[in-house]
Amino acid sequence: MLVGFIAWLRKHIRGLRNLLVAYLLALVVLDFLLARHHPHYWFDEVFAFWAAFGIAGCFLLIKASKGTAHLFLSKPEDYYGSW
């Protein structure tokens, strides 16, 4: 039953994707409609700030961590030997 449902979802991946894009747009539009209660800092008043923060932060994290890993953090699996 569960497997059938997931298979069905995977079959309609294109529709699912469109739905998700619509959802993302709705989140940004809603931000425009909702009033801000008590802003403390400048970023509390920027339109769609957390959407932008999400995009920038995620991009930065992937680039920074994968970059450092390839630079020097990652070693072969037997690096420590029997230690």
Added chain:
Amino acid sequence: MGAGEAWIHPGFLFLFGCLLIPLLRGRVKKFYLLLIPALSIAAVALMKEGVYWRSHYLGLEIVLGRVDKLSLCFAWVFTIMAFLGSLYGLHRPEDGHHIAAYCYVGSSLGAVFSGDYLSLFVFWELMAVSSVFLVWYRGVPQSIRAGFRYLLVHVFGGLSLFMGMMMRYWSTGSLAFDRIPTGAAGLPEYLILAGFALNAAVIPLHAWLPDAYPEATVEGAVLMSAYTTKTAVYVLARGFPGYEVLAILGTAMTVYGVFYAVIENDMRRVLAYHIISQVGYMVAGVGIGTAMTVNGACAHAFAHIIYKGLLFMGAGAVLYMVGTSKLSELGGLWRYMPWTMVFYIVGAVSISGFPLFSGFVSKTMTVSGAHEAGRPILMALMELAAIGTFLSVGLKVTYFAFFGKDSGKVAKEPPQNMLWAMALASLLCFAIGVYPKMLYVLLPFEVEYRPYTAHHLLETLQLLSFTGLVFFLLVKKLEPEPKVNLDMDFSYRMGAKYFMWFDEKVIAVLDAIWGEIWKILGLRALFGGAKASVAFDQVGIDGVVDGTAYGVRGIGGYVRRLQLGSLQLYIALGTAMVFIILALAVLE
């Protein structure tokens, strides 16, 4: 209240209850393994605030039962988790594993109810010693080694705690474990803080955690993820609220953990790094120290224990059924383990802080608390860590283990008891998410906080949903790689390796050379020494023969100093001897 009133210590239920385990068989044993945790939950439910089991030992006041809102909050979740963990581990055949698990849970509860440093320290060490067996029972060489490293690091932390509490005892004459005001902290208090911080995996004392937990048994890791770090959060919240160093290091932990989680390959190691990250929120909450952030820390500890246990159950089920938890070897498991996947995803959305799940109602409390306490930078970093949490636990692991490239690995759902434990934990994550009041009433401070405001919801959904967007754009970049990543354990693993190399290659050679030197020159030195002592005797005897009492007393003092002199003198003489013999060798 008071020592006279009846009170059942839930920790002692486990510590003494474990003795019966080897005597029981089959269904009775399974029933018993669930009965003890159920009784402990009942004991916590019936408990009233107060101080129980107070006694005197060697002039010290020992308190085994300090029951207040803070200890009750942790006792609730510890006993609930004990039930879930026991259910998950029911199929385990070895009695020793169950006994170690019970001792570990019991000593954690003991630490939570301790009112003085001495009993706290005893339970603290018992936790380390019992939990290491949960690593060793895995029985593979790397877990044996990881267990020894785990033990050594914890002994080090325990010594720091012990040193701190002894120094504090000398200066204050008391071993009572209470809040230490920030102004009153000196070296002893910071030694205690360091001991606590090591167990909370505060960077840079964190490396034992991602080193040992992924090498533990499937069932043991579920328990370990809950108790050691959260007991440490409890003692930090009890003793050290408002310490700036904790606010900063805690926030650093949140980001540090996700940074490694993004590049890690082993499912359980990703989760272990996320313990560091999530405990970071708690440590930072304690460090900021307002009523709201300390509440946030406790709420997050509560929620975290359950969803992290759930995640380790899911990853453990994969390891148990497929035989590996390396993402680079997994993929396409949705077809075979759909329920495990669903439960894992419940844990993943909970840790990511999606609305309607437990992480949302606890994490936002600490983050909003940082916001309101005037710490925007700490808050922004915590939000960055929230992005990384969803990215690595929510998306990366789910995608590469259950979907992604089909690995060709065929598996079945895990045994019923494991599925039921996951189902119960999932239910709790959801229940706390929809009805946060049931968690908030347990918190130590009275604070009005409503997580479900339109603003909170929109903020969180924007942050997480757009993280999801970037994940699917960059998914190729995140391909898991079968590598190990260097971390602080590098220092002692390589340190030990080089030490042993140094020992074998340098010390052993020096020792052999030394043996030769001694054989050739030691005798000569002995002869020389004998000659010198003969001369000394003659001088001494001459003095006696001369018959002056003054001379005798003087020489007697000289000899006495040689024989009974202080240790430094002997060391200095010994060193001088070595130099003399070396000098003789060089001349030769």
